[in-house]
Amino acid sequence: MKATDSRSLHGHVIRELGKRIVVGDLRPGDLLPREEDLAESMAVSRTALREALKVLSAKGLIESRPRVGTRVRATHFWNQLDADVLSWRCASMPTDDFIAKLVEMREIIEPAAAAAAARRRTAAQLAKVEQAYRQMEVARDSEAWAMADLGFHDALLQATGNELMISLFSVIESALGMFFVLSAQTAGDFSYSLPHHLKVLEAIRRKQPEVARKAMQNMIADSLANLHRKRRKSTRKTP
Amino acid sequence: MKATDSRSLHGHVIRELGKRIVVGDLRPGDLLPREEDLAESMAVSRTALREALKVLSAKGLIESRPRVGTRVRATHFWNQLDADVLSWRCASMPTDDFIAKLVEMREIIEPAAAAAAARRRTAAQLAKVEQAYRQMEVARDSEAWAMADLGFHDALLQATGNELMISLFSVIESALGMFFVLSAQTAGDFSYSLPHHLKVLEAIRRKQPEVARKAMQNMIADSLANLHRKRRKSTRKTP
């Protein structure tokens, strides 16, 4: 996905205020300073500030009313699935709890996506998945493999033909990508996960939704177990 | 969820332009008129127009660059899960195809949510679900039942403790609500679906994730079958 352009001035304001809210520096119910004061304190014009406030308002983070001011809304109003909101949370809140929620979403989507792809894929879409798989087969270094793996999952998502699922997965995946570097998979891994990918591919080719779902579940389970094992072995960052 | 306030001036511009883009009146790649001209054609100041453009930009619908202008982005950049984008699609594109995609998402989320709720619910959260169920039991008119039903699903979602799931469901549900009036369930229905709700509740109480998932799947399947049956009987709006 795309995050708000931080280079532009109001983009910077969006990021700054958005982070402060998501992190909890500004808490729900809190009243922001007057626009004029806030603009001054961030060294931008009121115009630029207001453009930023409008965007944050669209993300459900704040609410402005004449005479009363701008206040932070309750968390249940936030667009939790917004790419920015998600990335701000990821950038600051390294609680395993939140990561677990992201992983849970991934575990829900991907098997369902595999099943949907198996049910509805066109010939062209299947070809794309097959091509991605072949690129995984011939991948030599871990970078090429990571790229091909990404392509496989993307092709699979496209084959579902459901743009809502595609969008959801893309958001979740990019958020997860901020924790687990994609190229973290070392050379030993693909000989490990390649058969899983093959099973998913075969199920999609044969249009067997439930088989595809199960295969994907197995793949995820293995991947997670692998990750945990590695995490335990390597430097433990968890307190 | 909350949609952008249409009463305010820039809110109106957001809705107007957003709809035009989502509907396809303005197609990806199209260049919008200059800000000054566009502002004039919509009878607002350039300030208000720009605030609207910023919001649409945050939703991924458009992209502005100096000297080049503002152009509609490709659909795969759109925040498909944005409440506004979804509602605009619903308000204009009554294709059964899109509804099917929404239903598919719901079918994916709810069983998973039921399972998660069964796995992690606290005592307080269980109490909320039970309370909602009891209100369904005593509901006499269809309006009260619809309200209680909504409460049940909400309590269940809350019990998952995953705000991402809550947000996703809320967005999908409100979009679906634009097609199927919630109170469409007539008196005959709840005696029908109440046992399903009870099974879900029981599974959550006993912390049996897979049982809860299956029960929810059954409930959805019945609900859909019921809907199709009714749709066929009543006036057919489909061409």
Next chain:
DNA sequence: GCTCGAAATTTATCATACAAACGCGCGGGC
């Protein structure tokens, strides 16, 4: 023909002014 630079156009940002909405307090009526 190619390269580099100046110009023109459009968005980005700013400063200022006015309008509208709304809470708050004051004052009058009962």
Next chain:
DNA sequence: GCCCGCGCGTTTGTATGATAAATTTCGAGC
């Protein structure tokens, strides 16, 4: 003494005009 309504002040909403920055385009020079 208490309630109701009206005016005032504050803050956001909108408008206007000007300037800066970016980037495409076109032309001049080699």
